[in-house]
Amino acid sequence: MDDRYDVIVVGAGPAGSTAARFAALGGARVLLLEKDREVGIPVRCAEGIGDEGLRSVLEPRERWIAARIDAAELVAPDGTRVRLSYPSAGYVLHRKIFDYDLAQMAAEAGVEVRTKAYVHGLLWEDGRVAGVRVLHLGEDRAIRAQIVIGADGVESRVGRWAGLNTVTSMHDMEACVQVTASRVEVEPNVCYFYFGKEVAPGGYAWVFPKGDGVANIGLGVSGDYSGRKKPIAYLRQFLAERFPKASILTWVAGGVPCAPTLKEIVADGVMLVGDAAHQANPISGGGIATALIAGKICGRVAAEAIRDGDVSKKRLAQYAKEWHKAEGKTHERFYRIKEGVYRLSDEDLNRTAHMLAQLPPEEITITRVFRTALFREPRLLLEVAKVFVG
Amino acid sequence: MNRIVIREGVCDLCGTCVGVCPVDCMELTETRLQIDADRCILCEMCVEICPVDALELCDGRSV
Numbered sequence: 001m002d003d004r005y006d007v008i009v010v011g012a013g014p015a016g017s018t019a020a021r022f023a024a025l026g027g028a029r030v031l032l033l034e035k036d037r038e039v040g041i042p043v044r045c046a047e048g049i050g051d052e053g054l055r056s057v058l059e060p061r062e063r064w065i066a067a068r069i070d071a072a073e074l075v076a077p078d079g080t081r082v083r084l085s086y087p088s089a090g091y092v093l094h095r096k097i098f099d100y101d102l103a104q105m106a107a108e109a110g111v112e113v114r115t116k117a118y119v120h121g122l123l124w125e126d127g128r129v130a131g132v133r134v135l136h137l138g139e140d141r142a143i144r145a146q147i148v149i150g151a152d153g154v155e156s157r158v159g160r161w162a163g164l165n166t167v168t169s170m171h172d173m174e175a176c177v178q179v180t181a182s183r184v185e186v187e188p189n190v191c192y193f194y195f196g197k198e199v200a201p202g203g204y205a206w207v208f209p210k211g212d213g214v215a216n217i218g219l220g221v222s223g224d225y226s227g228r229k230k231p232i233a234y235l236r237q238f239l240a241e242r243f244p245k246a247s248i249l250t251w252v253a254g255g256v257p258c259a260p261t262l263k264e265i266v267a268d269g270v271m272l273v274g275d276a277a278h279q280a281n282p283i284s285g286g287g288i289a290t291a292l293i294a295g296k297i298c299g300r301v302a303a304e305a306i307r308d309g310d311v312s313k314k315r316l317a318q319y320a321k322e323w324h325k326a327e328g329k330t331h332e333r334f335y336r337i338k339e340g341v342y343r344l345s346d347e348d349l350n351r352t353a354h355m356l357a358q359l360p361p362e363e364i365t366i367t368r369v370f371r372t373a374l375f376r377e378p379r380l381l382l383e384v385a386k387v388f389v390g
Numbered sequence: 391m392n393r394i395v396i397r398e399g400v401c402d403l404c405g406t407c408v409g410v411c412p413v414d415c416m417e418l419t420e421t422r423l424q425i426d427a428d429r430c431i432l433c434e435m436c437v438e439i440c441p442v443d444a445l446e447l448c449d450g451r452s453v
Contacts, residue, residue, distance in 0.1 A: 035420045044404060118420050155405025160414050168409045175406055175441040223410065226438040233443075253441040255406025 026303020
């Protein structure tokens, strides 16, 4: 580890490793810092990703795939089930292997990777960010860089240190808990989503199969409903009622910002990416695909800015602009739809499910689901139509 | 003095509380969560959002 790089990336999740890789491919000298002992551990994720999102940045490798998914089953509060079938819809990943491989791909591109490297502050020079302070192997070091990329997750501090407002509102924060369990009797190629105030208010519960009877079972509760009954209590109840035979292997907690992208994701010499920039899909909470897409843009723009010798906020704003062009608009529409869907009562959800359950299976599409759910709110219906139709 | 206390061993170091803290007084190191009591305004958002009930407001007199 030297004292000076072009780009330092804080956090080696999918967003950080991808940003680091593309910055290096663009010719920059890049250092990737991860606070945990190993890249990919612990896994704070349900591990689902759509085929299209993954392929937009990477060719899927067999070793990443725990299960291939070709249907989603939505379960209404009264138990009515609605199935949406999509051939090759997506995957449940082994994030441990996936994240590790992404970091390895970054290393192959020339990125220097350091784990157990805890960044605890920024370096400043003439009022501009000039690098990071990092604790590594018992040593507190100052390492300089022209650009610092914050890929430091939901708890992001790089952005706050740089003066960007990164706070997630209680309303938009989904407090999640998940177990990975064996002896889960579900279909191996179907992802299950359970809705209802009793199951997960302001969120949903999920069951994502990982093969051999193993599955990720978890749920998220909106900060609006936080209080005495904690997500972990909801999950215990969900497991006891629906999967009493499940045998728990691991459990994990985490927060997902189901929010619009931050107003500002760049500053002079600073870029934010992934959960740190609030780029996860606000409806599903899925953030892997958007992290890859944003990471690729972020890394490329960082390298270009270094080449031009201009790392000002104005120059780096090209990343924000390209993100908004690629995903940002869809993301903002998803957020508006989320706001509509989450206002629905359990009765609304049941009625929607009953209507959909009468349709022939081939006519049930995600557009149809949202359209049916929101049929009393024409303004939102228009938004949905824009997302899915044109 | 009142303060937020962390129930060690219950905290999963997930960072959800850090994400909602309005005054940036919480910090996640690689091994623990730290709260800067000088900056904390005792708003209890972290207590509310914690998925696993690892934080609580403690009345200073009873500690």
